Amino acid sequence: MPGENLSRDEAQERAALLSVDGYEVSLDLRSAVGTAEAGARTFRSVTTIRFRCSEPGAATFADLIAPSVTAVSLNGRDLDPGEVFDGTRIRLEDLAAENELVVDAQCAYSRTGEGMHRFVDPEDGETYLYTQYEPADSRRVFANFEQPDLKAPFRFEARAPEGWVVWSNGVGELTDGVWKFAETKPISTYITAIVAGPYHYVTDSYSRTFDDGTTLEIPLGAMCRKGLAPHFDADDVFLVTKQGLDFFHDHFDYPYPFGKYDQAFVPEYNLGAMENPGLVTFREEYIFRGKVTQASYEGRANVVLHEMAHMWFGDLVTMEWWDDLWLKESFADFMGAFALVGATRFKDGWITFANRRKAWAYRADQLPSTHPVTADIRDLQDAKLNFDGITYAKGASVLKQLVAYVGQDAFLEGARRYFKRNAYGNTRLGDLLSALEETSGRDLATWSRAWLQTAGVNSLTPQVILGADGRVAELSVLQEAAESHPELRPHRVAVGLYRRETRPDGETGPLVRYARVETDVEGPRTVVGELAGADAPELVLVNDDDLTYCKIRFDETSLATLRELLGDITDPLARALCWSALWNLTRDGLMPARDFVGLVLRFAGRESDIGVLQTLHAWADSALTHYVAPDWRETGGRLLAEGALKELRLAEPGSQHQLAWARFFAAVASGRDDLRLLQDLLDGTAKIDGLDVDQELRWALLEPLAAHGVADESALAAELARDDTASGKRHQVRCLAARPSAAVKAQAWAQVVESDTLSNALVEATIAGFTQASQRELIAPYAEKYFAAIERIWAERSIQIGMDVVRGLFPSLRDSQETLDATDAWLAAHEGAAPALRRLVLEARDDLARALRGQRHDAGTTATSAG
Secondary structure, eight states: OOOGOOBBHHHHHHHHHEEEEEEEEEEEEEGSSSOOOSSSOOEEEEEEEEESSSSSOOOOOEOOOOOOEEEEETTTEEEHHHHHHHEEEEOSSOOOOOEEEEEEEEOOOOOOEEEEEEEEEEETOEEEEEETTTTTTTGSSOOOSSSSSBBBBBBEEOOOOTTOEEEEEEEEEEEEEEEOOOOOBBBOOGOOOOOESSSSEEEEEEEOOTTOOOEEEEEEEEEEEEEGGOOHHHHHHHHHHHHHHHHHHHHHHSSSOSSSSSEESSOOOOOSSOOOEEEEEEEEGSSOOOOOHHHHHHHHHHHHHHHHHHHBBBBTTESSSSGGGHHHHHHHHHHHHHHHHSSSOOOOOHHIIIIIHHHHHHHHHTTTTTSSSSSSOHHHHHHHHHHSTTIIIHHHHHHHHHHHHHOHHHHHHHHHHHHHHHHEEEEEEEHHHHHHHHHHHOOOOHHHHHSSSSSSOOOOEEEEOOOOOSSSEEEEEEEEEETTOOOOOOOEEEEEEEEEEOOOOSSSEEEEEEEEEEEEEESSEEEEEGGTBBBBBSEEEEEETTTTTTEOOOOHHHHHHHHHHHBBBHHHHHHHHHHHHHHHHHHSSSSHHHHHHHHHHHGGGGOOHHHHHHHHHHHHHHHHIIIIIIIGGGHHHHHHHHHHHHHHHHHHHHHHHHHHHHHHHHHOHHHSSHHHHOOOOHTTTTTTTOOOHHHHHHHHHHHHHHHSSSOHHHHHHHHHHHTHHHHHHHHHHHHHSSOOOOHHHHHHHHHHHHHHSSSSSHHHHHHHHHOOOOGGHHHTTTTHHHHHHHHHHHHHSOOOHHHHHHHTTTTTSSSSSSHHHHHHHHHHHHSSSSSHHHHHHHHHHHHHHHEEEEEEHHOOOOOOOOO
């Protein structure tokens, strides 16, 4: 892995030297089927690159990761591959002013989701290919200059097995056995793409007539494996796609520039999706094999719109280097939610954003690896790890706050100028800020320094002083920052006051907002003068409507109100913000985790927003696993299972809430009676009115049965026979690794750590099964083995698999000071390890220290040794 790295300095030097005029790439994918020769299965890749050099006579290099190179020629001069190719780079010397490089290589198919991924469907034996490159894996498929600011037009062609169809960024046609594709606009290497195989393909079209009378026609396509075709709701995908195209054309005033718009749902995908222009790829789990809640459909729509926003933010205009990755990801994350609410049926998208996306950001921003939104990316390994909650969710949150600061119209007009000024080019932070300053009339330098160029999250706490008349004499907002990141920032916030309604009959009603003021919070204390004289509130919400990015805190009166009346808040966004704040208090060791579990048990059954409910389930499970005192885990687990079963039986038959409670009950079930009910639901001897135990739910019920020793290998084999599909295989692998046996754990460990034969999807499934919260003692011996193995894993495996293993197998369930000490000892002994590897271990260490602090607080102690 280290030899595959590319530094920012090297990229800058190469960009100063070269300009790329075009690529021609010819791939022969016929080797994807049939029997492979000994060794890695490969395909032929022939690349021609035309490029100019500003300093004739200079030297540079092209990027290529391949098992072998057959031939290299530079300007008609044959070069010896053995001398110029080292496995990752091709050395190029004595460049002319204008150059032509031709590279003929044998490239390897991938099983890790990086480069040209090859998947064989166990259901029907069909083979499927797709590419995934970001940040720098196109060099696994063809020779190139692998950096975002060396854009060029691409012309692809491919030979494929008989009966296959091949797709790329441009429109393609089959001519004399070769798929040939239209030349692309100038784009970066990492967003080129190939998808090939016997995919199920559905078409539609989009048409838009502009004010000048011209019409834009966009052919639409959507594809998936044939085995998923019966479940593929392409009509809904196309509906959201058209709504998004309308929305972005309305707001961006720049016609979609990349011709067609295909969307491929592909197997064993590492990411959510990738914004390849004209050929967006998605993980196939967005095709739902069973009943799911509306939160799943909303999540898919959000991803469709996120990737579509990238056509402008990222593909049309691209960052120079990965330092400014946020220029595309933060904007796409914000625009995904903005378009979701503005264009589709999912009008509560900002609730999901506040509750789920920002939780990701808050966690990331409190890790030792936190960084400014505009990060310092030294190399490709840094870049790979920076696709994180800061770059996506914090950046999007900051942009949401910027919209409140400068106004939506000025923000969008700035975006329009940015597109037109920088089309098909590369930009930095200053390019965007200058456009926004023009349209808003504001000096954004101070705002940028505070929000984009410093790290950390502030806490905002209300302070209420009541007068003798019982009314608000003074309400102020206190701002705090962590010692490690002491920056206090300007916040545009809404402060909301809530109290119970008094009904005509004298009875108290729900908790409603009766006063709201928008204000600018600056410095450690800001007085909100407009609220002086207001009636005394029962609850003060300092970031009402979620305008800024902060951790919400409460005064004592507000916290007491939430403990008793959280379920009485009528506004779903306000309620979601309160839940999020309470979870942050729990993670910060300021609220006992068992109290949070108690709030979920009391109030989650009244939660109307299904996405919020499912998040509460995940948080409650996390509280039980990581933050409650160990001696309360059994009690907490029993209470959660009892509560989940109660709500499952009370839920409306056939409703999405019923399904969510069924899945949560399965996740926390551990007692004999609970496990028997799961088994009976599987067997059909027990029924819950309206609950359809479809195939996906069957696997959800089976995993806890396997983890507790009820479902054995033969039961899991029988279930696979019932669901003999790629999805079924992943479920079975996870359940097999979940069984409570030392031999099972040893086998799972060996398959992931000692062997590299499993695909990325099966590595992920095996790790998920291996790490069962109910099996802490069983997997405790692997803590020492983990620290002995990770440096070798990082050196030998691809970065994606390395990340999966280092994160997934960290001994977080051996939550003790001993594990914290072992982590510190590894870090002290490996100061020279790859920075990206050390970052992953430091993050896991921080999560463990936070969990131990939470456990001590839950137990009522005040020790502070960990962390």
